[in-house]
Amino acid sequence: MSEQIENLRNIGISAHIDSGKTTLTERILYYTNRIFAIHEVKGKDGVGATMDSMELERERGITIASAATHCEWKGHRINIIDTPGHVDFTIEVERTLRVMEGGILILCAVGGVQSQSITVDRQMNRYEVSRIVFINKCDRSGADPYRVLEQLRQKLNLNGVLMQIPIGLEGNLSGVVDLVLMKAVYFEGDNGEKIRVEEIPSEMIAEAEEKREALLDAASMFSDELMEAILEEKVTEDLVREAVRKGTVSRELAPVFVGSAYKNIGVQSLLDGVTQYLPAPTEVKNNAIDLDQDGKEISLVCDPGSPVVALGFKLEVTPYGQLTYLRLYQGSLSKGDNLVITRTKKKIKVGRLVRMHADEMEDVKEARAGDIVALFGIDCYSGDTFADGRLNYSMSSMFVPEPVISLTVTPEDNKAQTNMSKALNRFTREDPTFKAHVDEESGETIISGMGELHLEVYVERMKREFDAAVTTGMPQVAYREAITKMASFDYIHKKQTGGSGQFGRVAGFVEPSESETYEFVNLIKGGAIPTEFISAVDKGFQSCFGKGQLIGFPILGMKVTINDGKSHSVDSSERAFTTAAVGAFRQVYMKAKPVILEPLMKVSVESPSEFQGNVMGSINQRRGMITSATEDGAFTVIEAEVPLATMFGYATTLRSLTQGKAEFTMEFSTYARVPAAISEELKTEIRKQQKGEGKS
Ligand SMILES: Nc1nc2c(ncn2[C@@H]2O[C@H](COP(=O)(O)OP(=O)(O)OP(=O)(O)O)[C@@H](O)[C@H]2O)c(=O)[nH]1
Ligand SMILES: [Mg+2]
Numbered sequence: 001m002s003e004q005i006e007n008l009r010n011i012g013i014s015a016h017i018d019s020g021k022t023t024l025t026e027r028i029l030y031y032t033n034r035i036f037a038i039h040e041v042k043g044k045d046g047v048g049a050t051m052d053s054m055e056l057e058r059e060r061g062i063t064i065a066s067a068a069t070h071c072e073w074k075g076h077r078i079n080i081i082d083t084p085g086h087v088d089f090t091i092e093v094e095r096t097l098r099v100m101e102g103g104i105l106i107l108c109a110v111g112g113v114q115s116q117s118i119t120v121d122r123q124m125n126r127y128e129v130s131r132i133v134f135i136n137k138c139d140r141s142g143a144d145p146y147r148v149l150e151q152l153r154q155k156l157n158l159n160g161v162l163m164q165i166p167i168g169l170e171g172n173l174s175g176v177v178d179l180v181l182m183k184a185v186y187f188e189g190d191n192g193e194k195i196r197v198e199e200i201p202s203e204m205i206a207e208a209e210e211k212r213e214a215l216l217d218a219a220s221m222f223s224d225e226l227m228e229a230i231l232e233e234k235v236t237e238d239l240v241r242e243a244v245r246k247g248t249v250s251r252e253l254a255p256v257f258v259g260s261a262y263k264n265i266g267v268q269s270l271l272d273g274v275t276q277y278l279p280a281p282t283e284v285k286n287n288a289i290d291l292d293q294d295g296k297e298i299s300l301v302c303d304p305g306s307p308v309v310a311l312g313f314k315l316e317v318t319p320y321g322q323l324t325y326l327r328l329y330q331g332s333l334s335k336g337d338n339l340v341i342t343r344t345k346k347k348i349k350v351g352r353l354v355r356m357h358a359d360e361m362e363d364v365k366e367a368r369a370g371d372i373v374a375l376f377g378i379d380c381y382s383g384d385t386f387a388d389g390r391l392n393y394s395m396s397s398m399f400v401p402e403p404v405i406s407l408t409v410t411p412e413d414n415k416a417q418t419n420m421s422k423a424l425n426r427f428t429r430e431d432p433t434f435k436a437h438v439d440e441e442s443g444e445t446i447i448s449g450m451g452e453l454h455l456e457v458y459v460e461r462m463k464r465e466f467d468a469a470v471t472t473g474m475p476q477v478a479y480r481e482a483i484t485k486m487a488s489f490d491y492i493h494k495k496q497t498g499g500s501g502q503f504g505r506v507a508g509f510v511e512p513s514e515s516e517t518y519e520f521v522n523l524i525k526g527g528a529i530p531t532e533f534i535s536a537v538d539k540g541f542q543s544c545f546g547k548g549q550l551i552g553f554p555i556l557g558m559k560v561t562i563n564d565g566k567s568h569s570v571d572s573s574e575r576a577f578t579t580a581a582v583g584a585f586r587q588v589y590m591k592a593k594p595v596i597l598e599p600l601m602k603v604s605v606e607s608p609s610e611f612q613g614n615v616m617g618s619i620n621q622r623r624g625m626i627t628s629a630t631e632d633g634a635f636t637v638i639e640a641e642v643p644l645a646t647m648f649g650y651a652t653t654l655r656s657l658t659q660g661k662a663e664f665t666m667e668f669s670t671y672a673r674v675p676a677a678i679s680e681e682l683k684t685e686i687r688k689q690q691k692g693e694g695k696s
Contacts, residue, residue: 005302005370006280007076010327012096012129015106016116017085017665020136022049022063024106024261024270025082030191031268032071032078034357038191040262051082053359056460064457066092066314068325068356068372076275079372085116087667088454090123091400091433095313095382097123098398099327099372102278103131104270109143109169109258112632113151115604115639115665121156126399128284130248132255132273133158138166139173139260142633149256158254161218163244164269165211166258167204176258176266177204179212180240185269192264218253219243241276248277249284281370286329288385288393291342298393304368306330307388308339311395312380317426321377325356328373329395331388334366342385342394352376382432400432404599404644404668406448407455408473409462419468420445427458434458441690448478451666452648477645478599479682480556480671481548483592486511490564491587493580503571504529504580506537508562510592518545519559529565529577536574537562540581549586550594551686556671558592596679597671599644605654607662609636614657622646623675641669 013021022041026049029035039047042061051067052058063084070079081096083089097103103124107117124131133152135145145166152160164176167184175186177200184201188194200208216235220227223243229235247253255277259266282302288309289295300309308331316323326333333339337350354361354374367373380386383397411417424436424447434449449455452475462468490507506529513519520538529537541560548555567577603624607615609631615638619626624642647666654662674682 005282005304005368007275008280008370009076009078009102009274009278010100010281010370010372011078011102011104011274011278012081012083012093012100013104013106014083014093014097014120014124015085016108016111016114016120017062017663019085019106019108019111019114019117020261021082021085021106022051024104024134024136024267025049025051025069025080027192027261027264027267028078028080028271029069029071031193031271032073034069034071038264050358055464056457062086064089066096067358068374069358070355070372073271073275078271078274081372086453087116087119087665088449088451088457090119090450090667091398091431092314093120093123094398094400097127097129099311099313100127100129101281101284102274103129104134104274105131105254106134106136107148107152108140109135109138109145109148110140111606112148113155114606114637115602115667118155119667121158128251130251130277130279130284131158132248132257132270132277133160134266134270135256135258136261138169138258138265139171139263141170143169143173145169145256145258147632152254152256159218159247159252160254160256161215161244162211162258163215163255163273164258164266165204165208167201173260173263173265176269177208178269179208179215180237180244182208182212187265187268192267195268215244216240219247222246222250222253245277249279286395288329288395291392291394300329302369303330304332306369307391308333308337308386309388309391309393309395310339310386311397312375312382312384312386313398315380315382315430317429322379322429323354323361324375324378324380326367326373326375326386328367328369328371330369332366332368333373338389339386340389341380342387342392343381347389348378348380348386350375351378382430401450401668402478403433403435403448403450404478404601405451405455406446406476406478407459408444408446408476409459409470410444410473412469412471415467416469419466420462420470423458423462423466423468427461444473446476450668475648477643479551479553479674479686480597481550481553481594482556482597482671482673483510483512483558483589483594485591485593487588487591487593489584489588491580491584492566493576493583495576501568501571502573502576502579503566503568504533504576505564505566506562506577506580506584507564508560508584510558510560510588512592513557513559516556518542518555521559521561523561523563524565525563528567529562530567530572533567533572533574533577534562536577537565537581540578541585543578544582544585544589548594549589551596551683552690553596555594556597596674596682598674600641600669600672601644601647601666602669603640603642603647603664603666605638605640605662605664607636607638607654607658609634611658611662612636612638615654615662618650618653618657622650623678642666643672643674644668 048058066083083093167175186196226243257270286300310326310328314325488509492505495502624640626640628639
């Protein structure tokens with residue numbers, strides 16, 4: 001097989017929950033001879049799909065951690081990462097799409113564009129990922145790929161164009177018509193491995209011609225040659241493919257394939273699509289910033305001969321050492337090479353270099369620009385840039401959402417305590433959206449993350465993989481505080497205890513700010529506070545932001561301006577000014593009328609229309625605001641914004657309200673002010689809790 005970069009494809013497989021990502025990947029591995037039998041997600045044989053290798057994944061039939069593999073198809077090498085659909089594990093999608101130039105966006109032929117399809121599409125846009133679309137589950141009753149295509153255009157604003165149409169639908173799905181070849185393709189044998197190409201069934205010819213025309217129309221926008229050929233009726237297969245490829249690589253066109261992964265229909269055509277239309281690593285732009293040139297942006301050159309630049313996008317801590325997934329942007333890597341981690345300037349030696357196949361490692365001697373590999377036994381953080389010692393380059397990392405929910409975990413005995421620390425150490429290293437800390441006042445360990453499922457999975461893994469018996473408290477919402485008014489401060493810190501004393505005065509004002517973070521403005525003139533102490537003042541204020549005085553939660557969006565102060569030639573010090581700032585903060589904060597903010601979640605419920613009333617009622621009860629309700633056949637999709645605090649246990653409620661026939665997803669939308677009435681209750685409740693914790 002050719003090792004040329006032009007024949008390499010890096011693809012992420014992303015989609016809404018349960019749309020068939022892992023099932024599709026299993027087929028891909030089978031047809032490319034990476035595995036020799038197909039096992040289903042939650043299949044009767046109990047083996048489970050290759051990519052869902054974690055015990056919990058197999059039991060629950062969901063993907064939790066993304067997994068990488070690679071295969072060969074018609075002279076191309078394809079690196080694949082299968083990602084989870086549950087939004088609680090969204091960081092896995094984020095870091096995958098950060099490093100892949102191509103993606104397969106799967107849509108369910110029945111569900112169409114669902115809430116997570118929209119999220120994933122947004123992530124693909126964020127990292128400029130070229131995509132092809134697979135409309136899966138065309139075998140299910142209610143399948144309607146044409147409706148899904150319409151949604152793709154309307155809801156995702158993608159220029160979707162059918163490359164194929166299905167032959168039969170639902171139970172009668174038997175193959176696809178390839179609109180480039182204008183042939184019918186059937187997938188036969190026990191596992192759809194035998195491909196039979198035939199003339200298009202006569203009753204489908206008219207439809208196929210109409211759809212091909214639409215394809216040619218769309219493709220010709222990207223090729224004058226094709227446009228001419230259409231006029232002269234001299235269209236060739238190559239001309240069409242080249243045009244579609246151009247449109248796909250520039251992300252102006254999204255070729256759409258149809259089929260059923262489960263029934264083994266259409267997967268090989270999709271693989272052809274991956275190699276034919278998605279970009280090679282050389283065809284996309286990637287940048288780094290040069291820290292030696294004031295952060296100037298540098299275009300990386302996907303060339304094995306250039307000095308190495310690579311991004312560590314995912315970590316796994318194994319009992320034998322850390323596994324670091326790397327995307328190599330330029331240069332070549334071999335065992336024994338030296339690299340430098342830009343953040344720490346630490347020099348590392350490449351020991352074991354491996355390629356991943358789900359949970360297995362395959363040693364390789366060398367990796368080249370464009371490739372995805374893993375290093376073994378290197379100590380670093382997720383998002384670190386690795387470079388040849390001659391370069392001081394850093395690559396922008398990925399977007400990491402903040403946790404919205406937390407939970408106390410209490411080990412049952414000393415052994416559990418030790419094991420829990422080990423587990424938390426590992427999980428927080430691997431997953432930047434999962435955090436753990438010990439509360440200073442109560443001494444309890446608190447874990448926080450993206451949702452109930454996220455935390456539940458880690459607690460379960462602590463028990464299973466680390467033998468850490470723990471009990472958990474009630475889930476707690478990650479509230480925030482924010483001030484609503486401008487207020488001024490003027491605070492003197494003075495202390496005289498023998499020897500040299502402490503003195504510092506800071507004056508200024510605080511005000512609400514648009515930006516979510518802490519802002520500090522220095523308007524001191526004439527050295528009222530000497531320059532060398534300004535950063536100490538800044539530090540003092542900043543240290544207060546983690547804990548507001550209202551309910552003890554972090555503060556969002558506050559600007560601190562200092563405009564006056566005083567120092568003492570002997571008694572002033574950095575420490576004195578930091579303490580003064582903390583005092584000033586305490587003096588001013590409540591005057592600035594703080595309020596409580598709570599996370600609002602974007603909730604999407606898909607339910608049979610007959611239960612629409614029940615679902616809406618349940619959302620209203622939860623202080624939710626319904627933003628839309630769309631009836632689509634027998635199903636209704638209800639979108640709403642609901643406070644996270646009211647959503648605990650919603651899965652159970654929804655099940656009982658809809659006879660288990662509805663599903664919902666939820667993701668963080670924004671922070672919003674808690675209504676006054678509830679705010680009072682909440683204050684009392686949280687204070688009570690904090691006191692209670694203090695005692696225990
Ligand atoms: N009828 C039908 N079922 C399918 C098809 N593809 C997948 N499924 C089923 O849908 C369910 C979910 O499949 P998965 O492959 O786990 O879906 P996923 O997208 O990987 O799910 P997550 O990783 O948890 O988001 C399984 O029960 C599959 O057997 C298909 O083409 N047709
Ligand atoms: Mg999966």
